[in-house]
Amino acid sequence: MLLGAAALLSACAIQPPPRNAAPYSLRTAPDADATPSDAYPSPDSHDPLTGDQSGSSAEEGATGAPAAATEKPRTDATSVPTSGSNHIPAADAYAVPAAIVHAWLATRTGPATKTAFLTFDDGPSSLTPQVLDALKALHVPATFFAIGRSLELNPAPAQRAMAEGHAICLHSYSHDYAYLYPGRVGNVVNIATDFDHALSVAKRVLGPTYAPGGYRYPGGHMSWTGLEDADVALAQRGVSWIDWNCMSGDADAHPPASPDEAMARLTKTFVEDGSPSAAVMLNHDKAGAHVTLATLPRFVQFFRDRGYRFGIIG
Numbered sequence: 001m002l003l004g005a006a007a008l009l010s011a012c013a014i015q016p017p018p019r020n021a022a023p024y025s026l027r028t029a030p031d032a033d034a035t036p037s038d039a040y041p042s043p044d045s046h047d048p049l050t051g052d053q054s055g056s057s058a059e060e061g062a063t064g065a066p067a068a069a070t071e072k073p074r075t076d077a078t079s080v081p082t083s084g085s086n087h088i089p090a091a092d093a094y095a096v097p098a099a100i101v102h103a104w105l106a107t108r109t110g111p112a113t114k115t116a117f118l119t120f121d122d123g124p125s126s127l128t129p130q131v132l133d134a135l136k137a138l139h140v141p142a143t144f145f146a147i148g149r150s151l152e153l154n155p156a157p158a159q160r161a162m163a164e165g166h167a168i169c170l171h172s173y174s175h176d177y178a179y180l181y182p183g184r185v186g187n188v189v190n191i192a193t194d195f196d197h198a199l200s201v202a203k204r205v206l207g208p209t210y211a212p213g214g215y216r217y218p219g220g221h222m223s224w225t226g227l228e229d230a231d232v233a234l235a236q237r238g239v240s241w242i243d244w245n246c247m248s249g250d251a252d253a254h255p256p257a258s259p260d261e262a263m264a265r266l267t268k269t270f271v272e273d274g275s276p277s278a279a280v281m282l283n284h285d286k287a288g289a290h291v292t293l294a295t296l297p298r299f300v301q302f303f304r305d306r307g308y309r310f311g312i313i314g
Helices: 002-012 058-062 089-094 098-107 128-138 148-153 155-163 188-206 228-236 259-272 290-305
Strands: 115-121 143-146 167-170 278-284
Touching (some): 098 278, 128 155, 143 148, 167 188, 188 228, 259 290, 278 290
Parallel strands (some): 143 167
16 A cells, blocks of 8 residues: 555655645654754755755755746646645645734744745745745755736746645735735725735635735835734634744845845844744845845755754645
């Protein structure tokens, strides 16, 4: 039976969990004697993300060299989400429900096992394939907060992200501040209608079983007033809003111009938030975010050096 199952997995080209993803056994305290080298297997070991022996470095993937990636989306049953989910079954082991991540952010708490969530807003974009190449080379999963209209126009990168074990959440359909927050105040009818439109697109692109657990308000929940009714409307749809507690600063008025500046921004925001055990890092998946792409290996190493594993927001 086991041999038959293994053969079936191979034939269906399932993308199993990345090797340093955090299993959702987050109620268990980590081994006090563990070190980053204990937590993360050698780069030369078998790569569960690709099923291959990995010999390429993280730097190669992040600088644009392909890491055995393809833009042809998988269409077999293993590349679509579990019913009522935003990720494939193989990612269940390291997915944390959005409601729990939301609670950690709201209460400034977190899991016993330190967990980092790399998040990328505003895609899919022309940069997404390179981001996915880098994540594959780094063996880490991420959560993409996709804009519905971009998903509609450019579905293949999101389909690939799903098939490779990442999570897809929603980031509105329009990303139109004036429509969603007229006078900087949330409009519940517009926000709910816009969300429903984005969800309809996502179900067409990612499959009818797709359901996002998380939603990120364009601009972030923290940027607007009068969102209480919209929060309720999202909750009625089974969705929790997700902000962040550290970031690369790639959407700031003066974004980092180099990897050193991006690392300084991450370090500053991470420390200012008290070095949270649930680190939700804001990045952007857009055409101009090349500094973020180039710095991804250093972002990942930053968290690894501090004993973090990586999860996705389910």
